[in-house]
Each structure stands twice: as structure tokens, then as C-alpha cells.
Amino acid sequence: MLMAATPSTKTNWGKRLLIAIPYAWLLVLFLAPFALVAGISLSTVRLGMPPFEPLTAWDGSILNLRLNFENFLYVLTDDTYLLAYLTSLKIAAISTAATLFIAYPLAYGIASCSPSSRSLLVFLVIVPFWSSMLIRVYSWMSILRNDGLLNALLLKIGLISEPLRILNTETAIYIGIIYTYLPFMVLPIYSNLSSADRTLIEAARDLGCSRISAFWRVTFPLSLPGVLAGCALVFIPVVGEFVIPDLLGGADTQMIGRAIWLEFFNNRDWPMAAAVTIVLLALLVVPIVYFQSRQSREKT
Amino acid sequence: MTKPSWFNRLSILFGLAFLYLPIVVLVIYSFNGSKLVTVWGGFSTQWYATVLNNPSIIEGAKVSFLVAAISATAATILGTLAAVVMVRLRRFRGRALLNGMLLAPMVMPEVVMAVSMLLMFVTLGIDRGPLTITLAHTTFTLCFATVVLQSRLVELDPSLEEAARDLGCPPAKAFVSVALPNMIPAIVSAWLLSFTLSLDDLVISSFTTGPGASTLPMKIYSQIKFGVTPEINAISTIILGIVVLGLVAAQLVSRRSEQRVSAAA
Numbered sequence: 001m002l003m004a005a006t007p008s009t010k011t012n013w014g015k016r017l018l019i020a021i022p023y024a025w026l027l028v029l030f031l032a033p034f035a036l037v038a039g040i041s042l043s044t045v046r047l048g049m050p051p052f053e054p055l056t057a058w059d060g061s062i063l064n065l066r067l068n069f070e071n072f073l074y075v076l077t078d079d080t081y082l083l084a085y086l087t088s089l090k091i092a093a094i095s096t097a098a099t100l101f102i103a104y105p106l107a108y109g110i111a112s113c114s115p116s117s118r119s120l121l122v123f124l125v126i127v128p129f130w131s132s133m134l135i136r137v138y139s140w141m142s143i144l145r146n147d148g149l150l151n152a153l154l155l156k157i158g159l160i161s162e163p164l165r166i167l168n169t170e171t172a173i174y175i176g177i178i179y180t181y182l183p184f185m186v187l188p189i190y191s192n193l194s195s196a197d198r199t200l201i202e203a204a205r206d207l208g209c210s211r212i213s214a215f216w217r218v219t220f221p222l223s224l225p226g227v228l229a230g231c232a233l234v235f236i237p238v239v240g241e242f243v244i245p246d247l248l249g250g251a252d253t254q255m256i257g258r259a260i261w262l263e264f265f266n267n268r269d270w271p272m273a274a275a276v277t278i279v280l281l282a283l284l285v286v287p288i289v290y291f292q293s294r295q296s297r298e299k300t
Numbered sequence: 301m302t303k304p305s306w307f308n309r310l311s312i313l314f315g316l317a318f319l320y321l322p323i324v325v326l327v328i329y330s331f332n333g334s335k336l337v338t339v340w341g342g343f344s345t346q347w348y349a350t351v352l353n354n355p356s357i358i359e360g361a362k363v364s365f366l367v368a369a370i371s372a373t374a375a376t377i378l379g380t381l382a383a384v385v386m387v388r389l390r391r392f393r394g395r396a397l398l399n400g401m402l403l404a405p406m407v408m409p410e411v412v413m414a415v416s417m418l419l420m421f422v423t424l425g426i427d428r429g430p431l432t433i434t435l436a437h438t439t440f441t442l443c444f445a446t447v448v449l450q451s452r453l454v455e456l457d458p459s460l461e462e463a464a465r466d467l468g469c470p471p472a473k474a475f476v477s478v479a480l481p482n483m484i485p486a487i488v489s490a491w492l493l494s495f496t497l498s499l500d501d502l503v504i505s506s507f508t509t510g511p512g513a514s515t516l517p518m519k520i521y522s523q524i525k526f527g528v529t530p531e532i533n534a535i536s537t538i539i540l541g542i543v544v545l546g547l548v549a550a551q552l553v554s555r556r557s558e559q560r561v562s563a564a565a
Contacts, residue, residue, distance in 0.1 A: 014472060019392055022382035022442075026401040029439040033416030040419055050422045102318070105311030112308045121312065123551065128319045130493075131543045132500045134517050135536040138524055139322035142329065149325060182319060232407060240409020242503050247524065257411040257503075264415070264507070277415045288407060292400075 034281075041274035042067040052271050071275035081259065081276060085283065088256040091170070091245075092238040095177040096231050102178060103185035103230065108219075110186075111193035122190065129183040137176050137247050144172050144248070168250035176244040181237075185230035192226025193219070228294070236284055256280055323540065330533035347534035357535060360519035364499055367430055367515065371437035372445075372494035378438070379445030379490055380483075384475070386446070387453040405443040413440055414507035421508060428510030436508040437501065441494035448493060452486030453479070485554035492550050496543060 043052040044066075057064040075081045110121045128136065143149045144167040151163040166172050196219065204214040242257040249255070256276065263273035330348070334341025351357055382402060386395075405413060417436045421428055456479055464474040502517040509518070516535075523529055 015389060015392075018381060019385050019389065019394075019398075022378050022385060022402075022446075023394065023398055025378055025439070025442070026398070029417070029420070029435060030401050030405065030413075033413075033420035036419045036423055037416045102315065105307070106315030109308035109310075109312040109315070112305070113312075121316075123547075124316055125319065127544065127547060128323060130496050130547055131323070131540050132517070132536065134500065134502055134520060134524075135326065135532070135539065136322050138520070138532060138536070139326040141524070143322060143325060179318065179322070182315070186315070236407040237409050240411045242411055243521075257409060260411050260415060261503075264418075270419070273415060274419065277412055280409065281412055284407075284409070288404075292403075 037274045037277055040271055041071055041278045042069065043271045043274075044068045044070075045269045045271050050270070051268055068271070071272050072279070074272070075275050075279050080254065081256075081279075084254045084256045084259045085279070087254060088239045088241075089283070091173060091177070091253075091255060092235050092241075095174050095181070095238060096235045098174065099178045099181055099185045099234050100227065100231060103182055104189060104227070106182075107186045107189035107193055107226075110190055111196075118194065122187075125183050125186050125190075133180055134243055136180065137243055140172070140176055140179065141167060141247060144175065167248065170249065170253050172248035173245050173253060173255075176248045177238055177241065180244065181234045184233040188229040188233065189223060189226040192223050192229075196222055232288075236288065239284060240280060326533055327537050327540070329530070330537040332530060332533070335530060347530050348538070350531050351534045351538070354531070357516070357519055357531075360514050360516040363430060363433075363513055364516040367434050367437060367505075368495045368498035371434045371441060371498050372491050374434075374438040375441040375445045375494040376449075376487060376491045378442050379449050379494075380487065382442070382446045383449035383453050387450055402443050402446050405440050406447070410440075410501075410503040414504045417504065418507040428508060429513040430509075432508045432510070433505050433513065433515065436504050437494075437498040440501075440504060441497045444497060445490040445494050448490040449483065449486050452483055456482055485550075485557050488553050489550050492546055496546075499539070 039055055040052055043055055045051060046053050053066070055066060057066065106125075110118055110125070113121060141148075145151075146163045146165060146167070148167070150166065151160075154160045155163065166175075200218050200222070201214050204218045205211070209217065240257040240260075241255060242261055245253060245255040245258050246261070260273050260276050260280070263269055263276060267273075331343050331345065332339075332341055333344035333346065382398070385392075386399065386402070414436075417432075417439070418428075421432045421435075426432055460482075461474045461478045464478050465471060469477070500517060501515075502521055505515045506518055506521075509515070516539075520532060520535060523532060
């Protein structure tokens with residue numbers, strides 16, 4: 001806005017260069033790679049490096065374009081992939097709801113504190129987010145295993161008579177996801193609640209609203225943008241999650257991120273993996289676009 | 301508002317206990333004398349000695365720190381440019397696309413980015429190794445750095461810069477000498493965020509590396525996969541200690557510069 005007011009030719013060149021640098025980086029290393037994934041998903045697997053056939057062939061005078069749709073047909077009809085997509089969506093949906101359930105009271109509690117203790121509490125919520133996720137998931141392995149801390153504790157207080165099998169089950173995946181993604185849910189809700197207009201609640205209370213109904217009729221509806229942002233920040237990455245299902249889940253719970261990993265490193269079928277990735281992306285683009293358009297509508 | 305109610309206190313307590321439980325367990329067991337991860341065998345620092353004498357872990361740590369330092373620096377520089385473009389140059393063709401490219405990696409599953417980067421490097425025929433990991437890390441941390449810098453730049457009072465320009469300072473110089481010093485806390489935290497994200501990444505590194513270059517998370521991951529070793533607790537505690545120190549330092553830097561700004565005003 002400052003610079004736009006003086007459109008001299010000199011600043012225009014500087015401006016163009018300024019825009020071009022981040023633009024060029026992201027075009028080459030972010031956008032172009034996606035086009036490549038789409039292209040290679042239509043290729044055929046072969047032995048060698050790179051392990052896929054080129055899409056075009058030049059035989060002297062004719063340019064042949066070979067597009068192989070078999071990978072997509074396979075992904076969309078094969079039971080294991082369909083199941084993996086559905087499992088991922090289900091696990092993402094349930095764990096997003098569960099994370100919200102734990103995060104909201106926490107965010108609400110922090111927002112109701114005095115400003116000085118607020119910043120300390122927010123700091124405490126952020127610290128685990130900054131430390132290694134792989135390591136924290138590993139720690140859950142030693143808590144949840146059959147001879148782990150949780151079972152030892154439950155046995156000691158006599159709540160169970162033999163160890164529960166939690167590690168390598170879907171329950172362990174839920175615990176890991178809720179734990180790992182909790183800060184992503186707490187922070188947007190907190191920032192929404194802490195900037196909320198308190199006088200609205202006071203007004204509701206003055207007009208005879210009880211504390212609880214003031215919450216449900218005023219505070220909660222007003223905090224929905226924060227809730228929505230938090231849900232998007234949890235749901236979308238969880239669908240493609242690899243580390244948590246790989247370390248905490250069992251072999252019978254296949255999520256799509258892990259399926260892509262196995263296709264790449266174990267089966268070495270890159271075109272197939274690319275096709276699985278494209279379908280995953282398509283599944284996620286719908287909520288992303290929805291969320292984006294909603295956000296931009298709110299801004300205007 | 302009034303004092304937090306018992307319900308608020310309880311939910312804070314429960315939430316924080318949940319967040320810190322695995323971290324506390326990890327730190328305690330890193331000093332465990334027993335070889336069995338779940339049996340307490342007395343206080344010992346033997347696992348720290350094992351870690352420091354493990355050349356593979358040290359090598360992985362070197363790769364990780366080098367990659368994280370370079371990519372965090374590149375991401376912070378690019379992120380500053382991107383933040384300036386997005387905040388100060390409101391109107392240009394392709395702004396929406398740039399905004400989309402800056403936001404998408406934040407919500408994109410890591411595995412999607414990892415696959416696309418791998419295919420990119422293979423197509424371009426670039427040998428995979430520390431360089432390709434660094435390029436990939438710069439790209440995915442760039443968006444996080446930009447978000448941090450953007451939010452600071454939006455808050456910045458433009459009148460100081462306007463004053464400098466009224467006094468005959470060219471716009472670029474006005475930005476560098478007036479706005480940039482005020483952004484130092486954001487630059488520090490953008491760098492630290494990029495650094496830790498890079499240090500922690502497993503999926504993108506695994507896809508973009510070649511034979512011979514393994515980062516620390518890759519080494520930790522393969523150790524976890526092929527049998528749990530108590531060493532991991534010690535490595536984790538060391539990393540945790542570094543991260544917490546960095547965070548506290550960043551907090552102090554930003555608090556001090558805030559105080560300086562408010563004292564100057």
C-alpha cells in the first residue's frame with residue numbers, strides 16, 4: 001500500500017524482483033512437483049532408475065503419448081485401497097472430534113485466566129509441539145505396551161486382572177493422534193476465545209441467561225471460526241498421517257499415508273504410489289477449498 | 301474476568317498433564333539403569349554415554365543439524381521476502397496463487413509433499429542426499445516461517461517508515477533500517493520454528509534422501525522399528541533439552557526487544 005502509491009519505474013522493477021523470488025521458488029519446488037505426480041501416476045512401472053516409463057516416446061517421426069489409467073482403475077476398485085481411504089477418513093474424523101472435546105475446555109480455561117498466566121500457559125501448550133513428534137509417539141509406545149506403564153498402573157490398583165492390549169490397536173492410534181494434534185486445536189480456539197468480546201456474555205447474563213446457557217448461546221457460536229480452523233488443522237494432516245499408525249497401530253489398521261510409504265519403499269511401484277497420492281489429494285482438496293472460501297467470505 | 305472456576309482449573313490441569321505425561325516418562329527413563337525399558341533399575345547415565353559413543357547417531361545428528369540450520373536460514377530469508385510481498389504489495393497478478401502456495405503446505409499431509417518432491421528430484425536428475433533434503437525442508441518450512449513473519453509485519457506501525465520516507469529515505473532502505481529491526485523477534489522465532497520442524501521431520505527426509513545420508517529422525521525411526529533400545533530415551537532427552545533451551549532463549553529475546561520498543565516509545 002505504501003509502495004503502490006508511487007508507481008515509478010524504478011520501484012516497479014524492484015517490486016517485480018521481490019515478487020519473483022518466493023514465487024519462483026514455490027513454483028519450481030512446490031507446484032511443479034504436483035504436476036509431476038499427476039503425470040507419473042499415468043505411467044507404467046519398470047525396473048531401473050527412474051522406475052517408471054516415460055509418458056512420451058519419439059519413434060523418428062511420430063510422437064507417442066502413452067497414458068496408463070490402470071493405476072487409477074486399480075486404486076478405485078481394489079478393496080485394500082478403498083478400505084485404507086475409508087479407515088483414514090474415519091480415524092481422522094473421530095480423532096478430530098475427540099481432540100476438540102479435550103482442547104475446547106483447555107483453551108477456554110486458559111482464556112479465562114489473567115493475561116500474565118495466559119501467556120505462560122500458552123507457552124506450556126506450545127513446548128510439546130516444538131519437540132520431536134517421533135520421540136513423543138515413541139514414548140507412548142512404552143506407556144501403552146502390554147508390560148508398559150499404563151498396564152502396570154492399572155494392574156497395581158486392581159482395576160484389571162490381566163494386561164490390556166492397547167499398543168498395535170486402533171485405540172493406540174487415537175491416543176497418539178489426539179496427543180500429537182492437541183496444540184493445533186487448542187491454539188486457534190484459544191486465540192478466538194481470548195479476543196472475544198466479553199461484554200456480550202455480560203449482556204446475556206444481565207438479561208437473565210444462566211452461566212451455562214450464556215456459554216451455549218453466546219460464547220460457543222462466536223468461537224466457531226476458531227473451532228473450524230482447529231478442526232481443519234487436525235483433520236487434513238491426520239488423513240495422510242504415517243508415523244502414528246506405523247508405530248502405534250497394528251498391521252490390520254492400514255491408513256493411506258502408510259500405504260503410500262509401503263508402495264514406494266517396499267513394492268517400489270512409483271506410478272501406483274503416485275496414483276494413490278493423487279486420489280488422496282483429491283479427497284482433501286474438497287475440504288481445503290471449502291475452508292478457504294469460507295475464510296475469505298468471513299474476511300470480506 | 302474473575303478468577304478461573306474449578307472447572308477451568310481442572311481442564312487446564314488435565315490438558316497439561318496429558319501433554320506432559322509422555323515427556324516426563326521419557327526423561328525419567330533416560331536415567332534408567334535397566335536394559336528393559338519398562339523396569340526401573342536405579343539411576344544411571346549409561347545411556348547418555350552409549351549415545352555419545354555411537355558414531356551412527358552422531359553422524360545422523362550432524363546431518364540433521366546442518367540441514368536444519370541451512371534450510372531454516374533459507375526459509376527465513378525467503379519467508380521475509382514472501383511476507384513483505386503479501387503484506388506490503390497488496391495488488392499484483394498471481395497474488396492468490398502465491399497465497400495458496402504459501403498456505404497449502406501447512407495443511408497438506410506430509411506424505412503428499414514428500415512424494416512430489418522425490419519425483420521432482422528424480423525427474424531433474426539431481427542426486428539425492430543432504431542437498432535435496434535441504435531444498436525440500438526449505439520449501440516446507442518456508443510457509444510456517446512466512447506465517448510467523450506475516451503476522452508480525454501486519455502489526456507493525458507503518459507511520460515510522462512513512463516518517464523515514466518523508467525525510468527522503470528510499471523505500472527499500474526505510475524498510476531495512478526501520479521495519480526490519482522491529483521484526484527481529486519474529487525473525488528469530490521463524491528461524492527457530494523452521495529449524496525445529498526440519499530437525500523433527502521424518503517423512504519428507506526419508507523420501508528426498510539418497511543412500512548414505514540419514515538424518516537423526518531416520519536413524520531413530522529405524523532403531524524403534526528394529527527393537528526398542530533405551531538409548532532412544534537419552535537421545536530424546538538431549539533433543540528435548542536443546543529445544544526447551546532454544547524456546548526459553550527465544551522467549552527472552554522477544555520479551556527484551558518488546559521492552560526496548562515500549563521503553564523507546
